[in-house]
Amino acid sequence: MNSEFNTAYENMGASSYLRIDFPEDTCIVDYEVGMIVSNDIKNLLKASKQVINGKTALYYNISSKVKLSQLIGHKQLKRNELISLIKGAVKALNEAEEYQLPKENIVMDPELIYVIPSSVEPYFIYLPIDGSGGKDLKELILELIMGNKIEMSSDNFIQVLLEALNSDPFSEDRLLGCINRYAVPDKNAQGSETHTIGKGPEIESIESMIPRQTISESVKGETVERPQKKELKPQRELPMGKKKKVKPEKNRKTNTDDKAESAEGFDKEKARKKFLLPQAFIMVMAAAMISFGAFTDAAGNIIINNVLGMVFVLLLIEVVIYREAFVNTKQSKSEKHKDKGERKKNKKDKAELMTSQRKKPPVPLKEGLQTKTEGNISTKEDELSYHKKIGRDTKPDDENEHGRDIAVRYNIPDELLANETVNAKNTTDDSEITEETMLWEGAFEDSAYLEIFVNGTVERIPLDKESTLIGRLGNKVDYTVQNPKIGKIHAEFINRNGRIYVVDQNSKNGTYINRSSQRINSNTPYPLKDKDLISLADTEFTLRCTDL
Amino acid sequence: MYVYGAICDIGDRRKENQDSILHLSGKLLDTDAGLFIVADGMGGMDKGAFASKSITDWFLSWWKEDLPQMLGAGFDSKDDIFELLEQEIWDINNFILDCSKRQNIRCGSTLSLLLLLGNAYYIENLGDSRIYLLRDKSISCLTEDQSVAAKMMREGQLNEAEALSSGLKNKLTMCMGMFEFPKSLRYFGKVEEGDTFIICSDGLYGRISSEDMALIAGEEGELQIKAQKLRQSIPKGSCDDNASVILVRNK
Numbered sequence: 001m002n003s004e005f006n007t008a009y010e011n012m013g014a015s016s017y018l019r020i021d022f023p024e025d026t027c028i029v030d031y032e033v034g035m036i037v038s039n040d041i042k043n044l045l046k047a048s049k050q051v052i053n054g055k056t057a058l059y060y061n062i063s064s065k066v067k068l069s070q071l072i073g074h075k076q077l078k079r080n081e082l083i084s085l086i087k088g089a090v091k092a093l094n095e096a097e098e099y100q101l102p103k104e105n106i107v108m109d110p111e112l113i114y115v116i117p118s119s120v121e122p123y124f125i126y127l128p129i130d131g132s133g134g135k136d137l138k139e140l141i142l143e144l145i146m147g148n149k150i151e152m153s154s155d156n157f158i159q160v161l162l163e164a165l166n167s168d169p170f171s172e173d174r175l176l177g178c179i180n181r182y183a184v185p186d187k188n189a190q191g192s193e194t195h196t197i198g199k200g201p202e203i204e205s206i207e208s209m210i211p212r213q214t215i216s217e218s219v220k221g222e223t224v225e226r227p228q229k230k231e232l233k234p235q236r237e238l239p240m241g242k243k244k245k246v247k248p249e250k251n252r253k254t255n256t257d258d259k260a261e262s263a264e265g266f267d268k269e270k271a272r273k274k275f276l277l278p279q280a281f282i283m284v285m286a287a288a289m290i291s292f293g294a295f296t297d298a299a300g301n302i303i304i305n306n307v308l309g310m311v312f313v314l315l316l317i318e319v320v321i322y323r324e325a326f327v328n329t330k331q332s333k334s335e336k337h338k339d340k341g342e343r344k345k346n347k348k349d350k351a352e353l354m355t356s357q358r359k360k361p362p363v364p365l366k367e368g369l370q371t372k373t374e375g376n377i378s379t380k381e382d383e384l385s386y387h388k389k390i391g392r393d394t395k396p397d398d399e400n401e402h403g404r405d406i407a408v409r410y411n412i413p414d415e416l417l418a419n420e421t422v423n424a425k426n427t428t429d430d431s432e433i434t435e436e437t438m439l440w441e442g443a444f445e446d447s448a449y450l451e452i453f454v455n456g457t458v459e460r461i462p463l464d465k466e467s468t469l470i471g472r473l474g475n476k477v478d479y480t481v482q483n484p485k486i487g488k489i490h491a492e493f494i495n496r497n498g499r500i501y502v503v504d505q506n507s508k509n510g511t512y513i514n515r516s517s518q519r520i521n522s523n524t525p526y527p528l529k530d531k532d533l534i535s536l537a538d539t540e541f542t543l544r545c546t547d548l
Numbered sequence: 549m550y551v552y553g554a555i556c557d558i559g560d561r562r563k564e565n566q567d568s569i570l571h572l573s574g575k576l577l578d579t580d581a582g583l584f585i586v587a588d589g590m591g592g593m594d595k596g597a598f599a600s601k602s603i604t605d606w607f608l609s610w611w612k613e614d615l616p617q618m619l620g621a622g623f624d625s626k627d628d629i630f631e632l633l634e635q636e637i638w639d640i641n642n643f644i645l646d647c648s649k650r651q652n653i654r655c656g657s658t659l660s661l662l663l664l665l666g667n668a669y670y671i672e673n674l675g676d677s678r679i680y681l682l683r684d685k686s687i688s689c690l691t692e693d694q695s696v697a698a699k700m701m702r703e704g705q706l707n708e709a710e711a712l713s714s715g716l717k718n719k720l721t722m723c724m725g726m727f728e729f730p731k732s733l734r735y736f737g738k739v740e741e742g743d744t745f746i747i748c749s750d751g752l753y754g755r756i757s758s759e760d761m762a763l764i765a766g767e768e769g770e771l772q773i774k775a776q777k778l779r780q781s782i783p784k785g786s787c788d789d790n791a792s793v794i795l796v797r798n799k
Contacts, residue, residue, distance in 0.1 A: 098728060473613065473614060474617070482621045482623070484623050484628045484632050484635070485631055485635075487635060487638075487639070488614065488635070488639065506642050508635050508638035509635075
């Protein structure tokens with residue numbers, strides 16, 4: 001940043017600000033000032049403007065944030081912290097572009113980058129002046145690497161990062177794509193109804209971590225009218241969550257063990273106390289008896305019998321206490337659990353027995369179909385929309401964009417897919433042996449497909465190909481739905497090793513999952529599960545597939 | 549039946565023509581139909597031309613493939629037509645935005661679109677190109693400019709003369725290719741016999757009064773000649789912007 005600008009820190013109430021004073025001859029771009037003052041631009045510090053005696057000052061809100069230079073002065077950045085920094089930077093650059101703000105005006109100087117300490121999510125200063133110049137993102141990251149500010153790791157993360165930085169031409173999105181696969185998954189991430197892979201998660205992580213700011217949809221300038229469509233807000237996606245630092249400490253091992261054991265019901269510490277306390281009592285009693293002459297006769301000679309008797313009694317008591325404290329407690333706890341389990345099992349068996357003996361109700365139709373039947377109070381669109389299968393343009397793969405590797409296009413890393421855990425859906429209701437009439441699956445039994453219910457019939461769209469396009473324009477998609485509200489190429493369904501994903505193709509009227517009021521992000525694969533409802537604009541499909 | 553005349557002129561001072569026009573007339577499912585577009589590109593060099601040409605190219609395909617398919621499927625209501633138009637605007641906007649991002653450039657275009665189907669007209673307008681209607685020798689501007697000056701005028705902060713001479717008249721508040729959500733203004737009406745539509749960029753209407761436009765456009769004769777006459781009515785040397793005009797008449 002130009003060193004001729006004065007900077008100062010000010011506190012106003014509970015908020016902290018970095019003030020930048022611009023000399024009178026500085027060419028300040030009013031439009032850009034307006035943008036950063038009026039809008040909450042992601043990962044840019046919100047600014048407010050003051051003009052005093054003809055001089056302009058901008059106040060950047062840095063509450064709850066620390067300088068990046070300060071952070072890396074104390075320690076090296078961990079991998080996830082660096083990834084968070086890069087993601088935030090790319091986000092800021094992309095957002096700036098949306099607002100017609102030149103990227104080069106975003107200050108990439110660690111002295112002027114402010115981060116949330118826990119996550120190292122960055123917030124940048126935007127200087128609304130002509131020709132501010134300065135470091136770019138690539139130079140920032142290289143500086144961090146060369147300055148040994150990044151924790152080294154045993155894998156090739158740094159090499160991959162350097163290759164991405166040195167690629168010509170340099171692309172922030174490509175950089176992001178390269179590093180995403182190296183993100184350490186957050187073990188605290190909760191599964192939600194919809195998940196994203198690729199670009200999705202960072203949106204949620206950024207939003208969840210912005211302190212005290214209202215997350216609202218950005219308005220591009222005061223003069224733009226918002227369209228009457230559903231808001232393009234990211235959904236609850238795989239949240240990064242607050243990273244809990246797990247620090248295994250050796251001196252806490254015993255407690256950990258105790259805690260582990262207490263999960264089974266036997267507390268060693270308690271048992272030890274239970275054993276030791278009576279020992280103390282016994283010793284006191286023994287000392288008292290000796291001092292009162294219980295083991296000596298009048299002449300002061302030791303009465304062997306008394307001593308032996310005492311020892312015998314003591315031994316007995318010790319054994320009893322020990323058994324009580326350590327052995328019986330353990331046994332009784334485990335027996336309790338066993339009994340509990342057995343009782344539950346017995347209950348279940350009983351219930352099942354009773355159920356089987358009762359007359360079985362009719363097996364309901366599959367949920368998706370039933371829903372459709374109930375929804376058959378058809379709207380105008382339902383009546384009008386019909387569909388037919390039309391093949392795609394028969395272009396050779398190398399010319400056809402959709403012949404490209406889906407995983408590469410949407411940055412679905414193999415290891416992430418392999419590690420995905422999905423609650424095994426119990427579809428045994430379908431496999432129950434029953435004499436009731438059931439729907440014949442036919443050729444779709446083991447394949448994934450979409451169901452669409454129109455005019456009293458259910459039509460199925462197979463999803464056995466790696467990519468299936470659905471839209472309005474027949475010669476561009478695999479499946480046509482003639483509904484003006486559906487885009488020409490509206491959505492893509494990806495089948496990757498049996499997992500189905502939906503990708504909205506930047507449609508006007510959006511794609512929704514399970515009737516959510518928020519549309520999914522465009523160009524981002526969302527994993528789906530059996531019986532999910534996917535709406536393309538106002539046309540609803542039901543996914544049938546085997547949950548993996 | 550719709551007849552038309554069209555001019556897309558570089559002007560007297562510009563080195564490149566960033567305007568693009570589209571004029572299509574014929575029958576769709578046995579109904580008289582026409583599609584007319586003036587797009588005034590911006591962004592300098594060939595960027596503006598890229599943006600405006602993208603609009604006309606995409607709508608050409610739309611006219612040939614998308615519209616007939618949907619009309620044939622029975623989607624011919626007013627809402628359906630506007631939905632189809634706005635879907636196309638959405639897609640084109642994304643295309644220009646995407647291309648701009650990839651090439652690290654900024655470009656955009658206005659859009660003045662007139663679709664005639666049977667005896668109805670559908671207008672989609674973004675930016676400050678205009679569509680006028682000359683009916684019974686009376687001219688009216690059907691569209692509203694999406695510019696800062698026009699906004700201030702509507703809010704009463706500027707009068708018309710001030711707005712015309714203000715530097716803010718060239719500051720657009722909406723256009724194609726520069727905003728994530730293109731917000732077009734739509735207009736609908738019935739076409740009467742003898743109606744003449746004038747679609748033009750600011751390079752033309754900024755140099756000629758609406759009264760003069762009405763006089764020239766209202767004369768009998770070939771519309772192509774009238775379009776040329778409108779262009780020539782701007783004094784030589786003073787047409788400092790690209791000037792485009794399409795005249796459409798319901799005969």
